[in-house]
Amino acid sequence: MKDDGTTTLTPAQVKGVDLAEADTEDARTLHRIVIVGHVDHGKSTLIGRMLYDTNSLPPGKVEELEAVSARRGMAIEWSFVLDAFQAERDQAVTIDTTQIWFNTALRDYVIIDAPGHREFLKNMVSGAASADAAVVVVDAAEGVREQSRRHAYLLHLLGIRQVAVVVNKMDLVGYDAARFAEVSQEITDYLTSIGATPMVIVPISARDGDNIATRSARTPWYDGPTVLSALDGFHGSPDVGAQPLRLPIQDVYKFDARRILAGRMESGLLSVGDTLMFSPSNKTARVRSIEAWPADRQPQSAAAGEAVGITLDEQIFVERGEIASHVANPPKLSTLFHARLFWLGHKPLTVGSRYKLKLLTQEAEVTVQSIERIVDTQTLEHAAGETVERNAVAEVTLRSRQVLALDDYGDLPKTGRFVLVEDYDTVGGGVISMEGLPDQRRAVEVKSTNVISVEHRLTADTRAARNGHQGGVLWFTGLSGAGKSTLAMEVEQRLFAKGYQVYVLDGDNVRRGLNANLGFSPEDRTENIRRVGEAAALFADSGVICITAFISPYRVDRDRARASAPGRFHEVYIQADVQTCEQRDPKGLYKKARAGEIAQFTGVSAPYEPPEAPDLVVDTSGENVAESVECIIRYVEKVFTLEKGQEPL
Amino acid sequence: MDRLDALEAQSVHILREAYARIEPLAMLWSLGKDSNVMIWLARKAFFGHVPFPVMHVDTGRKFKEMYEFRDRYAVEWQLDFKREVCPPLEEMDASLPPAARSAARKTEGLRQAIAKHQFKAVIAGIRRDEQATRAKERVFSPRGETGAWDFRDQPPEFWDQYKTDFPPGTHIRIHPLLHWTELDIWLYTRREGIPIVPLYLSKDGKRYRSLGDEDITFPVESDASSIDEIIFELETTKTSERAGRAMDHEREDAFEHLRATGYL
Numbered sequence: 045m046k047d048d049g050t051t052t053l054t055p056a057q058v059k060g061v062d063l064a065e066a067d068t069e070d071a072r073t074l075h076r077i078v079i080v081g082h083v084d085h086g087k088s089t090l091i092g093r094m095l096y097d098t099n100s101l102p103p104g105k106v107e108e109l110e111a112v113s114a115r116r117g118m119a120i121e122w123s124f125v126l127d128a129f130q131a132e133r134d135q136a137v138t139i140d141t142t143q144i145w146f147n148t149a150l151r152d153y154v155i156i157d158a159p160g161h162r163e164f165l166k167n168m169v170s171g172a173a174s175a176d177a178a179v180v181v182v183d184a185a186e187g188v189r190e191q192s193r194r195h196a197y198l199l200h201l202l203g204i205r206q207v208a209v210v211v212n213k214m215d216l217v218g219y220d221a222a223r224f225a226e227v228s229q230e231i232t233d234y235l236t237s238i239g240a241t242p243m244v245i246v247p248i249s250a251r252d253g254d255n256i257a258t259r260s261a262r263t264p265w266y267d268g269p270t271v272l273s274a275l276d277g278f279h280g281s282p283d284v285g286a287q288p289l290r291l292p293i294q295d296v297y298k299f300d301a302r303r304i305l306a307g308r309m310e311s312g313l314l315s316v317g318d319t320l321m322f323s324p325s326n327k328t329a330r331v332r333s334i335e336a337w338p339a340d341r342q343p344q345s346a347a348a349g350e351a352v353g354i355t356l357d358e359q360i361f362v363e364r365g366e367i368a369s370h371v372a373n374p375p376k377l378s379t380l381f382h383a384r385l386f387w388l389g390h391k392p393l394t395v396g397s398r399y400k401l402k403l404l405t406q407e408a409e410v411t412v413q414s415i416e417r418i419v420d421t422q423t424l425e426h427a428a429g430e431t432v433e434r435n436a437v438a439e440v441t442l443r444s445r446q447v448l449a450l451d452d453y454g455d456l457p458k459t460g461r462f463v464l465v466e467d468y469d470t471v472g473g474g475v476i477s478m479e480g481l482p483d484q485r486r487a488v489e490v491k492s493t494n495v496i497s498v499e500h501r502l503t504a505d506t507r508a509a510r511n512g513h514q515g516g517v518l519w520f521t522g523l524s525g526a527g528k529s530t531l532a533m534e535v536e537q538r539l540f541a542k543g544y545q546v547y548v549l550d551g552d553n554v555r556r557g558l559n560a561n562l563g564f565s566p567e568d569r570t571e572n573i574r575r576v577g578e579a580a581a582l583f584a585d586s587g588v589i590c591i592t593a594f595i596s597p598y599r600v601d602r603d604r605a606r607a608s609a610p611g612r613f614h615e616v617y618i619q620a621d622v623q624t625c626e627q628r629d630p631k632g633l634y635k636k637a638r639a640g641e642i643a644q645f646t647g648v649s650a651p652y653e654p655p656e657a658p659d660l661v662v663d664t665s666g667e668n669v670a671e672s673v674e675c676i677i678r679y680v681e682k683v684f685t686l687e688k689g690q691e692p693l
Numbered sequence: 694m695d696r697l698d699a700l701e702a703q704s705v706h707i708l709r710e711a712y713a714r715i716e717p718l719a720m721l722w723s724l725g726k727d728s729n730v731m732i733w734l735a736r737k738a739f740f741g742h743v744p745f746p747v748m749h750v751d752t753g754r755k756f757k758e759m760y761e762f763r764d765r766y767a768v769e770w771q772l773d774f775k776r777e778v779c780p781p782l783e784e785m786d787a788s789l790p791p792a793a794r795s796a797a798r799k800t801e802g803l804r805q806a807i808a809k810h811q812f813k814a815v816i817a818g819i820r821r822d823e824q825a826t827r828a829k830e831r832v833f834s835p836r837g838e839t840g841a842w843d844f845r846d847q848p849p850e851f852w853d854q855y856k857t858d859f860p861p862g863t864h865i866r867i868h869p870l871l872h873w874t875e876l877d878i879w880l881y882t883r884r885e886g887i888p889i890v891p892l893y894l895s896k897d898g899k900r901y902r903s904l905g906d907e908d909i910t911f912p913v914e915s916d917a918s919s920i921d922e923i924i925f926e927l928e929t930t931k932t933s934e935r936a937g938r939a940m941d942h943e944r945e946d947a948f949e950h951l952r953a954t955g956y957l
Contacts, residue, residue, distance in 0.1 A: 074696055145822050145874055152696075154872075166849035170831075173851030202851075294706070295713045299742040306738075308706045337741045349694045351705035353740060364713060388849055402854050405713075461852055468858040470849045 077275060078156040078172040078204070080195035081181030086212040090181055090250040091144065091155050092122025094271065097257035100146035122251065150276045165198075165435050166388045169473065172199060177206035177278040179271070180231065184217045184247070188230045190422060196231075197421040198386060200240050201437065201475065203457050207235065208274045209242045214263065215249040221265040237424055244274045285348045287311035290375065290451070290459045291368040292404035293322070297353070298565065304335050304353040305362060310404065310458035312370075314352070315345040321374050322366040323449035326485075329356040361571040363561070365406040367449040367459065375449040375459055376483040380413070385474030386437050389466055393432040393440070399471065401444065403462040408444040410464070415440050440474075452478045507587035511545050513684040515587040517580045517609045518676075521596045521655060522618035523647045524633055525625030527664040527672065528593040531618060534673045536591060539680060547583060549576055550593040564644075570601055577605025584612045589684060597652040614683065616676065617658035622647045624665040697881050700873055704731075705738040706853065707832055707869040711816060712744060714857040715865060718814040719746040719775070721803075724759045725904045726878055726889055727818035727870055732770060733887050734869060746810070747772040750802045752779045752795075754906040762890045777806035792909045807864060814865035822874045832871055833857065836864045875902075876927045883920045894918050 079087045092109075095101050106120075113121045144155050156171040172178065178199045182192050199207060209231050217223040224247045235242055246255050247263050248271060254260035255270050269277065289312030297304040314320075318331045334343040335353040346352045356362075367375055387393050393412060401410045416439040417426035432438040453460030453475035464472045508514045518535075520528040532548045539546040555562070559575055562568040573596050583590035596602050606613040625647065626634040637645035644650040660679050662672045694702070711718060720735060720743070722728045735743045749763060767774035779802030785794045807815060819827050831847050833855035848856045859865065870878075882889060892901045892912075899912035900923075917923040 074699075167847070170847075170850045294709050297739065299739060299744065302740070304740060306709055308702065335740055337737050339741070347694065349699060349702055351702040351709070351738070400858075463852065463854045465858055468856075468860050468863075470854065470856060473849075473851060473854075 074152050074154060075177065075275070075278060076154045076156060076175045077278075078175035078178045078199070079181060080168065080172060080178060080191075080199065082183065082186070082189040082191035082195075085181045085183040085186070085189075085192070086250045087181045088123030089121075090179075090210065090212065090248070090256075090271070092124070093250045093253055093256055094155070095144065095146050096122065097253060098146050098148060098272070148272050148276055153275065165194075165386075168195065169198065169202070169386065169388070172204065173202050173473075175204055177208070177275075178204050179275075180207060180209045180242075181212050181250075182209060182227055182231055184211045184213045184223055184227055187227050188234060192231065193234055194421045196235055196240065197238055197419075197437065200238050201384060201386060203453075203461075203475070205240070206278050207240055207242050208271075208278075209235075209245040210248045210250075210271060211245065212248055212250050214247045214254060215252055219247070219254075219260075219262045221263075224263075224266070243277070244268055246271055246274060285311070285313055287348070287456055288373040289314055289368070289370050290456060291320075291352070291354075292406070292459075293362055293364055293366045293368065294405050295364055296362065296567075298567075302335060302355055303359065303567070304355055305368075306351070306353045307368070307405070308351045309346055309348045311348045311456055313345060313347050314354070314368075319371055320356075320368045321371045322360075322362050322368055323375050323485075324377050324447040325362070325366055327360045327362065328371060329358045329360050331355075332357045359567065359570070361567060361574070367404065367406070374485065375451050375456075376478055377447050377449060377485040378478065378481060379445070379447055379484065380441065380443050380481055381448075381450060382416070382439065382441050382477040382479060382481070383462070383474035384419075384437065384439050384477070385432075385464070385472050387432045387434060387472045389434060389469070389471030391466070391471075392434070393438070393472065395430060397466075399464040399466050401442070401448075401462050401464055403448065403450060404459060406448060408446050408448055410442045410444045413441045413443045447484060450476055450478075452476060504585070504587070508686060511587050512686055513544055513589065514612070514686070515545075515584040516589055516612040516614060516684060517584050517605070518589060518591045518614050518616055518680070519580070519596070519602065519605060520591065520593045520616050520618050521602060521658075523620060523622060523625045523652055524595055524645075525628045525630060526618045526620040527662075527669065528595075528618045530669060531662070531664075531672055531676065532591045532593040534669065535676050535680075538673060538677055539589065542677075544589055544680070544684075545587060546589045546591065548591045548593060549580055549583075554579070570598075573598075573601040574604060577601075577608045580605065581609035581612075584609045589680065595646050595652070597646045597650065599653045599656070602655070614659040614679075615655050615657075616660045616662060616679075617655045618672075619654075619661055619663045620665040697877065697884060700877055700881070701734065701737065703872060704734045704869040707855075707867065708735055708738040708816070710855060710857070711814065711833075711867045711869075712739070714855075715814045715867075717745070717810070717812055718816065718865075718867070719748045719810065719812045720816040721818070722747045722749045722763070722772075722774075723818065723904070724749065724755065724763050724890060725818075726882060726893060727820065727873075729766075729887055729889065730873075730878055730881055731816065731818040731870055732772070733885060736770070743770070743772055745773070745816075746775045748775040748777060748806060748810075748815070750777050750779060750799060750806055752799055752802070752906050754795075754908055756890070756892055756904065756907050758890050758892050759904060762888070766888065775806075775810070777802060777809070780805065795906060795909050812864075813859075814867055816867045816869060818870045819868055820870050820873050820875070820878075827871075830868055830871055831856070832868050834866045834868065835859060836866060837862075842866075876924065879920060879924050879927060883924065889920070893923065895922075 079091060081087050109124050110120055112124055113119060146153055146155065156175055180192060180196055182188055211224055211227045214224065228245045232242060246268060247266050248255045250256065254262055255266065257270060257272050259270060290310040291307050291314060292310060293305050294307040297306055314331065316331050316334055319328055320331060321328050332355045334346055335355060336343055369375060395412050395415055397412050398409055401408050415429055415432060418429040418432060419426060419437040419439065421437055451459040460476045462474055463470050504515065520532055522528055529550055532550060536546050536548045554576055558579060559572050562572050573594060576592055576594060580590040580592050602615060629635060633642060633645065634648065636642045637648040646652050662675055664672055720731065722732065732743060732747060779798040782794065782798055785797045785801065789797055819830065821827055821830065831850045833850065834842065835848065835856060836842055850856065890904060892904060894900055895915045895918040898914060898916060900915040900917060901910065901912050904910060915926060917926045
């Protein structure tokens with residue numbers, strides 16, 4: 045096979061090293077290398093040749109390659125190792141990313157082959173984004189071409205900082221040192237202009253094996269490393285453990301008595317006892333335990349890269365999408381951010397368009413507020429534009445409706461990048477810059493101050509004076525079927541007719557909007573009631589009489605709602621025994637609960653804790669609807685209505 | 694974090710992402726070393742529980758040792774176990790070469806099982822290093838209604854953001870072991886003490902590297918009679934893992950054709 049004057053490691057040499065290191069196999073880390081470059085500059089050939097030179101091809105593969113190549117009337121074609129698909133062999137282009145394993149004496153590698161054709165950018169990105177380092181292949185005869193630049197630019201945008209260049213097909217230029225110097229200068233100039241530096245530039249002939257595994261006698265003027273030793277010279281991934289903690293919550297599990305928050309540590313360290321802040325909700329709690337299976341291991345800390353599960357000392361409501369951090373160093377909160385993005389969508393990106401953003405486990409709808417500039421990856425010139433076409437790179441500003449937790453890409457890459465989804469497809473990826481934009485975490489605190497100053501100017505009494513009554517919360521509690529909703533609607537209508545500002549919160553209007561993301565697990569029910577309590581308190585502040593109609597079976601939940609509206613909270617116990625309620629069963633729920641179709645149904649399979657000191661008791665088993673309504677109206681008139689002397693001025 | 698820890702963390706992340714985003718889904722259990730590792734990883738991901746059905750699409754032609762293994766660990770691991778039977782060989786395209794025809798039963802059995810349970814996704818233990826065609830796979834890989842794989846137009850997949858939005862009628866294959874190698878599987882099996890079907894260990898100078906149907910899977914020459922010895926053997930061999938699978942050798946692109954029509 046090798047009549048070209050080069051030498052390579054023999055199988056015995058390679059195996060000898062492997063066997064000597066067999067015991068340390070567990071500790072050998074894996075390096076992911078992506079190979080990019082312009083079409084036909086020889087990426088797949090380089091990979092095929094590296095596999096051959098490291099003795100990584102299975103027995104018979106070389107003979108098989110010769111046979112397949114001969115059938116197509118070609119000399120041996122190393123790229124057939126990777127171009128496994130029939131379609132690719134016939135078209136002689138790499139369609140999709142391929143991954144292949146090999147090892148040198150020092151390290152294990154996964155080589156990601158990326159296609160050079162412009163229309164295959166998405167596949168190239170799919171391959172390159174996970175790489176630790178990159179090799180850019182440039183044809184010695186053709187020099188730097190469109191895809192050489194585009195790929196180098198995208199590698200930089202994707203955050204790959206370790207780049208080696210190989211100048212391939214040196215055989216076609218007679219192994220000319222001057223030509224190599226020219227091409228080296230050309231690629232170095234481009235890389236420097238985007239802020240990248242090639243770690244090494246190697247003159248090679250991939251087909252013939254020059255400077256792949258061993259120094260070639262045909263380039264005596266070159267004294268740098270071979271391709272394989274250049275790969276061995278790359279560093280591993282950066283130490284993400286030294287960065288601030290970012291743990292995006294992926295899911296919340298309740299398979300047994302434990303309530304476990306699961307997620308992967310994207311950066312930093314976490315220990316049992318740490319106080320965590322969850323963003324964007326701004327809640328805090330302490331880490332009670334780090335869970336593991338099998339349970340004989342009880343970790344006390346976890347580091348970046350680990351997929352963990354933690355429990356907290358308090359049952360705060362946290363859901364997928366929150367990012368846990370330490371209190372001292374949280375992510376930024378913002379509804380507005382700048383991004384540099386690459387566009388993969390068939391439809392162009394336009395100002396005003398909406399997309400679904402995915403940032404770790406957060407999802408949000410974003411709108412393109414503006415397109416700052418379109419970047420020409422060839423000339424690096426910036427142009428203004430209203431649309432970003434497929435395969436283009438642009439700087440844009442995006443706005444989301446909800447507050448997002450994020451970081452500047454330059455500070456923390458994992459929490460500073462995102463993808464955009466349109467319809468069902470990923471249409472782009474981008475990295476975030478918060479340059480010139482405020483962290484809204486501080487703005488949130490400022491806003492709270494403003495709210496207080498507003499209250500100072502416009503007091504509850506002023507509002508009450510205009511309405512002729514105080515604002516407040518009438519909190520109806522009782523079993524399903526006790527008559528809460530019926531009475532609430534009747535009372536609302538009667539009070540409105542009498543000139544009161546009044547509004548009912550019930551399952552219908554709350555579950556559909558404010559609490560649309562909540563189910564019926566105990567945590568979700570608690571959060572449901574918490575939000576109703578907070579919302580009712582706001583209504584009360586605004587001067588309205590807010591009637592809530594929820595079973596709210598737990599005292600602790602109702603006490604918290606009372607605490608949200610201090611002095612204005614009126615607990616109304618709509619009392620009826622289970623038998624009565626079950627006979628009424630207006631929604632057929634008791635029947636279903638008895639049949640076992642509804643789990644944890646209050647009064648049947650879950651407890652109801654009656655109020656200990658309700659402000660008003662309405663017994664609906666003993667009286668009819670009209671009597672009950674009268675009873676409540678009398679209470680409101682007595683408690684909420686202003687005295688004559690308090691009439692508006 | 695060592696290499697096995699990193700592989701484990703990545704797989705756990707993928708399994709949790711699948712569980713969080715797609716319902717209903719099931720895990721495929723071929724009873725082989727890879728899917729045993731996969732079940733083990735699910736128990737890690739979900740703290741001792743496997744919160745979705747684990748399904749064996751049974752050709753009825755597996756080795757006795759494999760059925761014994763299945764019956765024992767389905768109970769011991771407290772799996773929500775489902776066995777689905779493949780249609781008879783006579784119903785398969787008679788023009789296929791014998792081993793491919795046999796594999797077509799499995800493809801059809803899987804298709805029927807998915808339809809019967811209305812699974813939106815199945816989790817499968819394929820690896821990129823097994824076969825060049827599998828190297829092109831995505832972690833979240835959409836299929837058409839017939840189970841066909843359009844390898845020419847795969848979705849972009851980067852920064853661990855997987856495709857989780859699908860038009861109705863799409864079916865997803867999820868591949869949590871895609872980034873593992875055969876050697877990784879054995880190193881992890883040894884480290885974690887995961888049980889294996891004894892056919893992997895050498896008997897009379899032969900052992901199975903890959904387990905399929907009894908009539909179309911052949912043992913390789915090997916004296917490796919323990920996991921340690923298997924690991925030592927793999928570090929020094931270059932023979933393809935699927936060398937003992939007859940269907941791969943019938944045509945140059947036999948495996949690619951199988952996969953395009955829905956084979957794992």
